[in-house]
Amino acid sequence: MIPHQLALVRREIWEHRSLYITPAVVGLIMVLTLLTAFVFASGYQEIVDIGIVGAQSLASEAHRRAALLGVLLGNTAPFLVASGILTVFYCLDCLYAERKNKSILFWRSLPITDAETVISKFLTAALAIPLIAFAVVVVTHILILLLTGIFISIEGGSSMLLVWQSAPLFDAWTGMLIIMILLPIWFSPFIGWLLFVSAWTKRSPLLMAFLPLILVPTLEYWLFRTHLIGDAIQSRFTQLPIFKNIDVRTLFDEEKFIANVDAVSLIGYIDIGAFLSSPQMWVGIVVCGLFMTGAIYVRRYRDDS
Amino acid sequence: MTSLVSARGVSKRFGDVHAVDNVSFEIQNGKIMGLIGPNGAGKTTLLKAVLGLTDCDGELNVLGLDPFKQRKQLMQNISFIADVAVLPRWIRVTQLLDFMQATHPNFSRKRADELLARTKVRPDAKVRELSKGMVTQLHLSIITAIDARLLVLDEPTLGLDIIFRKEFYGNLLNDYFDGERTILITTHQVEEVENLLTDIMFINDGRIILDRSMDSLTEAYAELIASGENADKARRLNPIHERDVFGKKVMTFEGISRDQLDGLGEVHTPSVADLFVAKIKGAAT
Numbered sequence: 001m002i003p004h005q006l007a008l009v010r011r012e013i014w015e016h017r018s019l020y021i022t023p024a025v026v027g028l029i030m031v032l033t034l035l036t037a038f039v040f041a042s043g044y045q046e047i048v049d050i051g052i053v054g055a056q057s058l059a060s061e062a063h064r065r066a067a068l069l070g071v072l073l074g075n076t077a078p079f080l081v082a083s084g085i086l087t088v089f090y091c092l093d094c095l096y097a098e099r100k101n102k103s104i105l106f107w108r109s110l111p112i113t114d115a116e117t118v119i120s121k122f123l124t125a126a127l128a129i130p131l132i133a134f135a136v137v138v139v140t141h142i143l144i145l146l147l148t149g150i151f152i153s154i155e156g157g158s159s160m161l162l163v164w165q166s167a168p169l170f171d172a173w174t175g176m177l178i179i180m181i182l183l184p185i186w187f188s189p190f191i192g193w194l195l196f197v198s199a200w201t202k203r204s205p206l207l208m209a210f211l212p213l214i215l216v217p218t219l220e221y222w223l224f225r226t227h228l229i230g231d232a233i234q235s236r237f238t239q240l241p242i243f244k245n246i247d248v249r250t251l252f253d254e255e256k257f258i259a260n261v262d263a264v265s266l267i268g269y270i271d272i273g274a275f276l277s278s279p280q281m282w283v284g285i286v287v288c289g290l291f292m293t294g295a296i297y298v299r300r301y302r303d304d305s
Numbered sequence: 306m307t308s309l310v311s312a313r314g315v316s317k318r319f320g321d322v323h324a325v326d327n328v329s330f331e332i333q334n335g336k337i338m339g340l341i342g343p344n345g346a347g348k349t350t351l352l353k354a355v356l357g358l359t360d361c362d363g364e365l366n367v368l369g370l371d372p373f374k375q376r377k378q379l380m381q382n383i384s385f386i387a388d389v390a391v392l393p394r395w396i397r398v399t400q401l402l403d404f405m406q407a408t409h410p411n412f413s414r415k416r417a418d419e420l421l422a423r424t425k426v427r428p429d430a431k432v433r434e435l436s437k438g439m440v441t442q443l444h445l446s447i448i449t450a451i452d453a454r455l456l457v458l459d460e461p462t463l464g465l466d467i468i469f470r471k472e473f474y475g476n477l478l479n480d481y482f483d484g485e486r487t488i489l490i491t492t493h494q495v496e497e498v499e500n501l502l503t504d505i506m507f508i509n510d511g512r513i514i515l516d517r518s519m520d521s522l523t524e525a526y527a528e529l530i531a532s533g534e535n536a537d538k539a540r541r542l543n544p545i546h547e548r549d550v551f552g553k554k555v556m557t558f559e560g561i562s563r564d565q566l567d568g569l570g571e572v573h574t575p576s577v578a579d580l581f582v583a584k585i586k587g588a589a590t
Binding site: 004006010015107 | 356358360376377378379380381383384385387391392393394395396397400403404405407408409410
């Protein structure tokens with residue numbers, strides 16, 4: 001079962017090269033942007049000097065840690081957005097393209113069940129995409145810190161003090177990895193839905209996937225004057241039970257932030273217990289399972305070749 | 306001898322259309338069975354049922370398994386080449402071999418590499434870079450490297466030029482077939498497979514109208530080329546089909562001994578293609 005799944009997921013990565021090209025391009029753009037910024041910054045020598053002197057003498061270790069954590073997280077955000085978009089397009093394509101290009105009968109001529117195939121597509125979306133993105137995030141972070149270190153050294157600062165001793169790499173990476181693994185689980189009902197549409201639709205998977213998300217809640221309101229489905233969809237985006245109940249304003253209020261600067265930690269913000277005990281999360285997994293069962297059923301029973 | 310495939314009263318309906326209508330047959334181990342029929346006769350539907358790709362009514366047993374319910378176990382011992390089962394165009398030859406090795410318990414990587422080394426298919430090429438003939442060579446090499454008990458071929462040489470087609474059947478006999486394995490094949494190019502078949506089935510309108518060994522065709526069917534008075538005499542023996550060739554009459558007889566036709570003209574065994582036309586047209590009139 002597991003070696004089978006590894007081979008199947010590997011096949012998905014062969015077929016969908018965008019799964020690693022997209023994060024690689026995002027990382028490359030970020031590194032190039034930083035390089036350009038350094039070239040520009042070197043034109044403002046005084047400000048750079050003041051910044052370095054200030055960071056070395058005035059700010060505490062904890063401040064530098066918090067600032068660098070902010071930099072690392074800020075640099076991760078584009079990857080999360082890119083992974084989200086990538087997941088949508090991958091899921092819509094993975095069971096649709098094999099029917100369009102007629103390779104489905106070849107795949108089905110092998111001793112692999114439809115359930116194994118659909119599960120491998122889910123694992124690719126929920127596990128392979130975030131793990132690949134995470135690996136690229138780590139490489140990008142290292143490159144960004146290396147370039148920053150070199151820049152600071154050229155400008156006469158101590159890269160050891162400002163970058164390498166201060167960067168909370170373990171905290172940032174562990175925290176990011178946890179978040180990147182939990183996010184697809186939280187959004188799994190959408191993954192299940194997209195896989196089902198991909199297996200079921202005869203044309204325009206993108207339209208077929210998103211139209212019902214608007215039409216069904218509208219219809220529900222029109223018929224029953226209720227918003228249950230609309231609320232369920234919306235709450236997936238507004239009530240993410242991954243973080244501890246922190247007042248977000250403390251992160252942006254300078255005084256409160258500085259008062260708590262020693263406690264700044266990404267892992268510290270994450271609450272896995274809350275995630276695992278969230279009924280919404282479990283309901284989501286069940287919904288995902290139902291849609292995936294639908295996708296397996298359609299792939300097995302529909303004969304449109 | 307054991308039955309590899311056995312069908313009893315197998316039917317498949319699409320709405321009001323009987324694609325396969327109450328069909329019964331057996332395929333014995335070690336045979337090369339040709340399934341011949343016009344377009345829309347139900348060939349592909351029947352093959353799909355045998356392969357477990359579609360469900361059907363009636364009793365269908367392949368290698369002792371229910372093909373639809375036990376497709377995974379079945380596919381470990383069946384290989385399948387169809388005109389419509391295309392190799393994915395994006396995949397590299399080495400990737401395909403790696404994938405087969407990882408997922409198919411009866412696949413021999415060594416054998417596949419040996420077979421491919423004899424072709425012009427480069428291991429690092431993508432399928433989309435190969436010609437149609439080379440893709441078929443690749444597919445046949447993979448299928449030959451699977452130690453399967455039944456090979457199902459559905460129009461395997463469609464769209465190939467004559468050289469590739471000859472080579473395909475040559476390789477099939479030399480590399481794949483060993484007397485233990487069984488082949489079920491459908492094709493429109495009957496002439497090309499005629500000499501390799503051991504058994505033959507005709508299907509028309511979802512029904513099997515002929516099912517016998519190639520050897521027994523000679524006993525059961527005769528074709529007579531006659532003209533003038535002899536043709537009139539022969540016509541009284543109720544040929545199942547008659548056609549004109551260069552002013553002479555060519556008649557196909559079923560169940561008429563050759564002694565009865567002696568002296569009326571040239572007698573021989575009809576080709577499968579001619580017999581097929583005779584049976585289909587004969588059934589229609």
